[in-house]
Amino acid sequence: MSGPAAIAVRGLRKVFRQATTGQTVVAIDHLDLDIAPREVVAIVGQTGCGKSTFFDLMIGLEHPSEGAIDIGGKTPYADFDYFRGRMATVFQQDRLLPWRSSYDNVRLPLELMRVPEDVQRQRSMHWLKRLGLENFTNAYPHELSGGMRQRVAIARAFVLQPEILLADEAFGHLDEVTAAELRETFLALARECGSTAILITHQLEEAISVGDRIVVFGKSARLLADIHVAKWDKSEYGMLREAIQATLQGNAPDVRFAHERRITR
Amino acid sequence: MSHDEARAAELSAGFPRQTLVSIAVFCVLWQALSYFAPALGIPAFAIPGFAKIWASLIKITPIDVLVTLARVIGALILSFVLGVALAMAMYRSTSLENYLHPMVRLFMAVPVVSWILFAVLWFRGVEFRIAFVLIAVCGPVFLVDALDAMRGVPKELRGMMRSFRPTPSQFFIKLMLPAILPSLITSWKINLSLAIRVVTIAELVGAVTGIGHQLAVAQELFSVADVFAWTLVLVALLFALEAVVARFERRVLRWRA
Numbered sequence: 272m273s274g275p276a277a278i279a280v281r282g283l284r285k286v287f288r289q290a291t292t293g294q295t296v297v298a299i300d301h302l303d304l305d306i307a308p309r310e311v312v313a314i315v316g317q318t319g320c321g322k323s324t325f326f327d328l329m330i331g332l333e334h335p336s337e338g339a340i341d342i343g344g345k346t347p348y349a350d351f352d353y354f355r356g357r358m359a360t361v362f363q364q365d366r367l368l369p370w371r372s373s374y375d376n377v378r379l380p381l382e383l384m385r386v387p388e389d390v391q392r393q394r395s396m397h398w399l400k401r402l403g404l405e406n407f408t409n410a411y412p413h414e415l416s417g418g419m420r421q422r423v424a425i426a427r428a429f430v431l432q433p434e435i436l437l438a439d440e441a442f443g444h445l446d447e448v449t450a451a452e453l454r455e456t457f458l459a460l461a462r463e464c465g466s467t468a469i470l471i472t473h474q475l476e477e478a479i480s481v482g483d484r485i486v487v488f489g490k491s492a493r494l495l496a497d498i499h500v501a502k503w504d505k506s507e508y509g510m511l512r513e514a515i516q517a518t519l520q521g522n523a524p525d526v527r528f529a530h531e532r533r534i535t536r
Numbered sequence: 537m538s539h540d541e542a543r544a545a546e547l548s549a550g551f552p553r554q555t556l557v558s559i560a561v562f563c564v565l566w567q568a569l570s571y572f573a574p575a576l577g578i579p580a581f582a583i584p585g586f587a588k589i590w591a592s593l594i595k596i597t598p599i600d601v602l603v604t605l606a607r608v609i610g611a612l613i614l615s616f617v618l619g620v621a622l623a624m625a626m627y628r629s630t631s632l633e634n635y636l637h638p639m640v641r642l643f644m645a646v647p648v649v650s651w652i653l654f655a656v657l658w659f660r661g662v663e664f665r666i667a668f669v670l671i672a673v674c675g676p677v678f679l680v681d682a683l684d685a686m687r688g689v690p691k692e693l694r695g696m697m698r699s700f701r702p703t704p705s706q707f708f709i710k711l712m713l714p715a716i717l718p719s720l721i722t723s724w725k726i727n728l729s730l731a732i733r734v735v736t737i738a739e740l741v742g743a744v745t746g747i748g749h750q751l752a753v754a755q756e757l758f759s760v761a762d763v764f765a766w767t768l769v770l771v772a773l774l775f776a777l778e779a780v781v782a783r784f785e786r787r788v789l790r791w792r793a
């Protein structure tokens with residue numbers, strides 16, 4: 272594997288027209304963002320600020336109204352098929368297929384790539400085991416707890432060994448202990464696979480514990496702060512947390528981020 | 537005991553007692569009526585006793601049953617394939633849907649008798665006429681149900697599936713078809729009972745085989761016993777087909793448990 276490519280978001284804009292009212296909503300307004308290969312980035316922002324829309328554009332489900340996302344010279348929407356097997360998403364709800372067992376859910380992405388059956392089996396079982404699901408390979412989603420279902424969804428993403436991993440509030444609806452545990456697993460596996468990982472979260476604790484970098488979105492995905500967590504000492508995490516909170520509340524960068532590399536334009 | 541368990545117990549014990557009782561009561565009343573019919577001024581042939589009906593039953597010609605069965609199954613399979621294929625095309629193309637939807641609604645409003653008359657006036661081949669009527673009646677049901685079910689597939693699942701970048705055919709085979717399978721099975725149940733009833737009417741006109749034809753013969757002979765016997769066969773046929781579908785349903789929808 273050659274490893275992931277850098278992600279360059281340039282002047283990204285996404286406008287929706289509401290079907291009923293005809294009103295336009297600017298979900299993303301001229302976003303510029305660079306993500307280095309293998310970087311782990313947390314995106315925080317208030318509800319409705321365009322985080323999921325950003326992911327839809329990253330995945331290539333929607334096309335940008337303006338601007339572009341460039342990943343190693345390719346764009347997710349226009350070069351849709353190029354990214355088959357290179358990108359995987361864990362969604363907020365597990366989004367498992369209810370008629371498939373855990374095992375069949377996990378091997379779905381490999382099936383779509385027409386990987387040989389024995390490789391499918393071996394890789395799916397490997398990841399099911401890694402996520403502690405070896406005794407539930409034949410269970411249907413309705414027979415599993417929420418945490419276990421989310422584990423299956425994570426295995427389904429990792430089975431691809433993707434270059435880019437996306438997680439949209441993947442641990443948000445789980446209890447704190449389970450969420451922390453799964454987040455740890457997720458991050459450890461992402462680093463082990465050498466994937467670039469982007470996590471959307473509501474919880475600041477989660478964002479801070481993710482590590483490398485925290486990107487704070489304001490209304491219409493305006494870049495309010497771009498924080499390199501390594502520059503902050505562990506003892507300053509309380510202050511960091513408050514600063515992010517203040518940024519979110521004021522919809523403007525907090526003064527404490529003045530020394531950060533890049534602030535909004 | 538939950539509702540499901542009660543149902544399971546019911547199925548394993550065969551018919552529940554109430555069903556047996558109501559059928560027995562009906563039989564006794566019918567038999568009594570057949571005795572007293574002359575005294576009540578009803579002609580004797582109108583209410584034949586069970587001895588006569590039994591005599592008609594053992595004269596049932598299996599070939600007619602098989603012919604009707606083959607017509608029903610053949611036409612249903614064709615309706616299913618056409619209906620689902622068209623539904624997929626309409627799902628993928630909004631403009632096709634906008635053009636076809638009113639036509640389908642119109643089709644569904646046409647009474648069965650009109651279809652039969654059209655078939656008789658337009659086509660000469662008996663088999664073709666019967667197939668035409670059955671497909672005209674059952675096809676739209678499959679189409680509308682399949683299309684509705686496809687619309688109902690959650691946006692979340694469609695987004696998840698697309699995020700793994702399937703080909704269009706993979707998208708349909710791995711997501712849409714399994715997702716709409718429960719509705720498809722329900723449409724099969726509806727269409728089976730519809731087709732069994734419609735096929736006999738269609739066979740009344742011009743066919744020289746099949747249960748509908750035999751019913752027409754019985755009517756010409758004023759034989760209520762024969763009509764009764766053939767009707768029993770039809771009902772039994774429908775129940776048997778429904779049982780087959782139910783078995784299939786239990787097998788493929790295990791995941792719903």
Ligand SMILES: Nc1ncnc2c1ncn2[C@@H]1O[C@H](COP(=O)(O)OP(=O)(O)OP(=O)(O)O)[C@@H](O)[C@H]1O
Nearest residue numbers: 287288289296298317318319320321322323324325
């Ligand atoms: N398909 C769509 N059609 C119209 N408007 C949309 C559509 N998708 C999103 N929007 C609008 O775009 C804005 C951003 O939505 P988005 O789902 O990206 O928010 P979010 O940051 O993910 O919020 P949350 O944290 O609650 O998930 C919202 O105002 C929403 O109403």
Ligand SMILES: [Mg+2]
Nearest residue numbers: 322323324439
């Ligand atoms: Mg969201």
